[in-house]
Amino acid sequence: MTLTIDGVSKQFNQTGKTPAIVLKDIDLTIPNGQFVSLLGPSGCGKSTLLSILAGLQKPTSGKIFLDDVRITTPSPDKGVVFQEAALFPWLNVLENVMFPLRKKMPKKQQTERAKHFLQMVQLGKFLEHYPHELSGGMQQRVSIARVLAMDPTLLLMDEPFGALDEQTRIILQQEVEKIWLDTKKTVLFVTHSIREAITLSDRILVMGARPGTIIKDFSVDLARPRKKADMAPLEETIMDLLKTEIAKVMREELSHASND
Amino acid sequence: MQVTIKRIIFFLLLIAIWQGIVLMEIWPQSMIPSPFSVFHTLYLGFADLTLVYDLLASFRHLFIGLAISICIGTAVGILLATVKTADETLGTMILALQSVPSIVWVPLAIIWFGFGETAIIFVVVIGGTFVMTMNIRTGVQNVAPIFLDAGKTMGSKGVDLFIKIVLPASVPYAVTGVRLAWAFSWRALMAAELLSTGPGLGFTLSYASDFNNMSLVIGIIIIIGAIGSIMDQLVFQRMEQKVLTRWGLQKT
Ligand SMILES: Nc1ncnc2c1ncn2[C@@H]1O[C@H](COP(=O)(O)OP(=O)(O)O)[C@@H](O)[C@H]1O
Ligand SMILES: [Mg+2]
Numbered sequence: 361m362t363l364t365i366d367g368v369s370k371q372f373n374q375t376g377k378t379p380a381i382v383l384k385d386i387d388l389t390i391p392n393g394q395f396v397s398l399l400g401p402s403g404c405g406k407s408t409l410l411s412i413l414a415g416l417q418k419p420t421s422g423k424i425f426l427d428d429v430r431i432t433t434p435s436p437d438k439g440v441v442f443q444e445a446a447l448f449p450w451l452n453v454l455e456n457v458m459f460p461l462r463k464k465m466p467k468k469q470q471t472e473r474a475k476h477f478l479q480m481v482q483l484g485k486f487l488e489h490y491p492h493e494l495s496g497g498m499q500q501r502v503s504i505a506r507v508l509a510m511d512p513t514l515l516l517m518d519e520p521f522g523a524l525d526e527q528t529r530i531i532l533q534q535e536v537e538k539i540w541l542d543t544k545k546t547v548l549f550v551t552h553s554i555r556e557a558i559t560l561s562d563r564i565l566v567m568g569a570r571p572g573t574i575i576k577d578f579s580v581d582l583a584r585p586r587k588k589a590d591m592a593p594l595e596e597t598i599m600d601l602l603k604t605e606i607a608k609v610m611r612e613e614l615s616h617a618s619n620d
Numbered sequence: 621m622q623v624t625i626k627r628i629i630f631f632l633l634l635i636a637i638w639q640g641i642v643l644m645e646i647w648p649q650s651m652i653p654s655p656f657s658v659f660h661t662l663y664l665g666f667a668d669l670t671l672v673y674d675l676l677a678s679f680r681h682l683f684i685g686l687a688i689s690i691c692i693g694t695a696v697g698i699l700l701a702t703v704k705t706a707d708e709t710l711g712t713m714i715l716a717l718q719s720v721p722s723i724v725w726v727p728l729a730i731i732w733f734g735f736g737e738t739a740i741i742f743v744v745v746i747g748g749t750f751v752m753t754m755n756i757r758t759g760v761q762n763v764a765p766i767f768l769d770a771g772k773t774m775g776s777k778g779v780d781l782f783i784k785i786v787l788p789a790s791v792p793y794a795v796t797g798v799r800l801a802w803a804f805s806w807r808a809l810m811a812a813e814l815l816s817t818g819p820g821l822g823f824t825l826s827y828a829s830d831f832n833n834m835s836l837v838i839g840i841i842i843i844i845g846a847i848g849s850i851m852d853q854l855v856f857q858r859m860e861q862k863v864l865t866r867w868g869l870q871k872t
Contacts, residue, residue, distance in 0.1 A: 491868065
């Protein structure tokens with residue numbers, strides 16, 4: 361399946377203020393099975409775009425299609441991994457992963473499938489634990505198992521490792537890469553780590569702010585697993601691009617502040 | 621453990637001071653009976669089962685009333701949280717009623733239901749319902765948006781979303797609601813029983829007062845206080861603690 365984003369704009373109308381244009385005319389096609397990362401200064405609209413793709417928010421204008429089907433509401437063919445694990449605290453690990461399967465198959469099959477994906481993320485021994493008993497990294501693993509169990513065709517991840525320490529982050533990156541190589545899902549992955557983006561992606565989109573647009577589209581043709589030395593040139597290029605973009609945002613913020 | 625010892629010493633000291641005052645004979649025993657006389661009266665009451673019957677009667681009123689107020693509170697709370705017009709009208713009224721002390725309802729209950737148990741249960745229900753309602757309302761309205769988003773992206777919506785996510789997510793508020801409803805009901809119960817024709821702890825308290833049985837008056841006050849704090853600390857606070865921890869709202 362192909363994800364097509366066709367002229368998507370989003371503006372928030374705030375009472376008593378001029379409307380904030382967060383996304384402007386985003387056009388994008390993501391072919392089946394591609395791993396795409398989205399980089400950009402904080403506040404440029406990455407989460408907003410993801411949430412529109414998930415069907416959780418409506419674009420002000422523009423359309424989104426999965427193949428020929430227009431996306432307007434959330435549905436299980438689009439899985440989301442949030443920055444916080446978003447597990448349900450009243451369910452244990454196994455029940456959390458079974459949640460998206462509830463209406464799809466008999467109980468026994470649900471349990472087996474949930475266990476399978478929990479083993480995949482190394483949590484086969486924690487089925488009966490409750491989310492509050494797990495570390496942040498383990499919680500995020502559960503939420504990855506949960507979304508994989510649902511078997512969406514499109515996987516949307518919003519800074520899934522943003523709240524984790526470096527060590528855990530690297531381990532989970534490797535796991536995600538392995539899972540992606542096995543399942544070949546289409547992934548849109550928001551991150552603020554350039555290194556993470558280059559490590560994982562086939563393609564990197566860099567967004568600019570005010571209004572949020574895609575200013576650069578890199579394809580990453582490096583052999584996997586990726587080596588530091590190979591990644592360095594691209595890392596530098598993107599770093600420079602982002603620096604300019606962040607400087608622009610800060611300049612604008614300062615001039616706004618002095619105008620007020 | 622430390623705390624328990626401190627408390628025991630504190631209460632022993634209190635009883636010693638009390639005994640000291642009695643020994644000084646400033647007031648007659650009919651006004652300040654000795655600790656021994658109070659505990660003896662309590663002992664006799666439990667031995668001949670009269671206090672046991674009173675306790676059972678009081679708990680019956682309390683649990684029937686509390687159960688009804690939890691049911692009504694939950695239903696109305698959900699209504700207020702989901703229907704804006706209901707919240708703007710009925711919600712405002714409940715907020716106002718919440719500030720009316722429950723003893724105020726006793727005369728009304730007596731006129732409607734006479735002096736019997738129905739009147740008592742009515743007052744207990746009134747006592748617990750409003751606070752339960754407001755807690756459920758707040759709980760349902762304050763479900764973390766991330767839970768709703770997560771649920772929606774996993775194919776849950778409408779009634780299913782409400783039952784599987786909104787309700788369990790608001791359990792911490794419901795538990796606090798039950799704890800407060802119990803506390804309010806307990807106070808309302810005593811107010812109502814004082815004016816009733818029995819049986820019940822409150823009735824026996826007013827009866828003891830009418831017959832100048834000061835030992836029994838103080839004994840029952842001690843029982844009422846003890847039950848109140850035991851239920852609150854051993855039952856409700858523990859339950860609340862457990863739920864808050866599980867729901868990740870509090871670190872152990
Ligand atoms: N509901 C909303 N109402 C008003 N402004 C919003 C709303 N949601 C997001 N924004 C604004 O949109 C911009 C983009 O937010 P977001 O998509 O979260 O950025 P990012 O994920 O790239 O950091 C921010 O400036 C934010 O303040
Ligand atoms: Mg974001």
